[in-house]
Amino acid sequence: MDGNNAFAPYLVSKLALLFVAVLKRTWLASWDDPLPLLLELYHRSLDSRLLILQILRYVVEDVCLSPEEPMPGKRKKLLSQMLTVTVNSEATLKEIYPEGVEWLETLPGWTKWGVPGQVGFLALVAGTVGERVGEIFSRNGEIDTGAVREISAAIKFLQVCIPWGQQRSHHPSPTLLLPIF
Amino acid sequence: MRDDASSWRLAVALASRANAFPDPVRHFGISVLESEIKYFWGQYSENDLLGIRHGLIHLCGEVPPILLPTIGLVDVW
Numbered sequence: 001m002d003g004n005n006a007f008a009p010y011l012v013s014k015l016a017l018l019f020v021a022v023l024k025r026t027w028l029a030s031w032d033d034p035l036p037l038l039l040e041l042y043h044r045s046l047d048s049r050l051l052i053l054q055i056l057r058y059v060v061e062d063v064c065l066s067p068e069e070p071m072p073g074k075r076k077k078l079l080s081q082m083l084t085v086t087v088n089s090e091a092t093l094k095e096i097y098p099e100g101v102e103w104l105e106t107l108p109g110w111t112k113w114g115v116p117g118q119v120g121f122l123a124l125v126a127g128t129v130g131e132r133v134g135e136i137f138s139r140n141g142e143i144d145t146g147a148v149r150e151i152s153a154a155i156k157f158l159q160v161c162i163p164w165g166q167q168r169s170h171h172p173s174p175t176l177l178l179p180i181f
Numbered sequence: 182m183r184d185d186a187s188s189w190r191l192a193v194a195l196a197s198r199a200n201a202f203p204d205p206v207r208h209f210g211i212s213v214l215e216s217e218i219k220y221f222w223g224q225y226s227e228n229d230l231l232g233i234r235h236g237l238i239h240l241c242g243e244v245p246p247i248l249l250p251t252i253g254l255v256d257v258w
Contacts, residue, residue, distance in 0.1 A: 007198075007243075008204045010204075010208065011204060011207060011208055011211070014208055014211045014212065014215070015211060015240060015241065017215060018211050018214055018215045018218070018237060018240075019237060019241065021215055021218045021219055022218060022233065022234060022237050025218070025222055026230075026234060030227075030230065030231070030234075031234060037238065037241075041241060048241070051241065
């Protein structure tokens with residue numbers, strides 16, 4: 001694939017690994033809040049959304065699911081807590097942390113339960129899956145390869161969240177609100 | 182490259198879409214940058230670390246902006 005036109009899938013994967021390597025070393029250290037960038041890229045294009053889904057998957061795998069991953073214990077705990085905040089909604093976080101997480105308030109614009117009104121990446125990604133599946137059904141099964149790549153990446157991310165994510169939600173999943181079937 | 186403290190700049194340049202290198206060269210640039218981060222992170226100055234982060238953001242920003250259909254369900258993060 002020519003470097004001028006599109007982003008080859010293996011470049012997206014490699015860029016995701018690079019992003020995770022930086023994120024693990026800087027998040028909440030020299031880089032307080034990478035979430036606006038992650039969100040901007042999530043909404044930007046199909047390739048950048050695939051990039052963000054891979055970044056989130058790799059970082060969850062490294063921080064929460066790989067005991068052998070070399071990382072200081074304190075940092076691992078901090079990042080694990082931050083990932084919980086990142087993927088959940090404000091309402092769910094109020095259930096998980098009734099007293100809130102005090103140090104979150106030190107981040108600009110944040111409260112003890114994350115960004116006011118946040119829905120979290122779990123709901124965001126679940127919404128994406130619902131939308132794409134809904135589109136496929138509305139086109140009488142005509143399948144767009146981009147949508148399939150997106151659904152596949154989204155499901156892989158949701159899959160790694162199952163072993164460690166909170167198994168309760170304050171609100172019904174947005175996916176269930178869509179008239180898919 | 183190891184003897185040059187600013188070798189990460191060369192890696193970012195190799196990886197950058199703007200320089201129109203073939204994909205394998207860009208992949209090599211990203212790999213070099215990844216190795217630098219994994220094995221030599223502690224040897225870089227604060228300015229270089231900030232530069233590496235900005236380089237990374239630059240590379241991510243080069244992902245082509247093809248407009249997506251809006252999600253509609255969620256407009257607040």
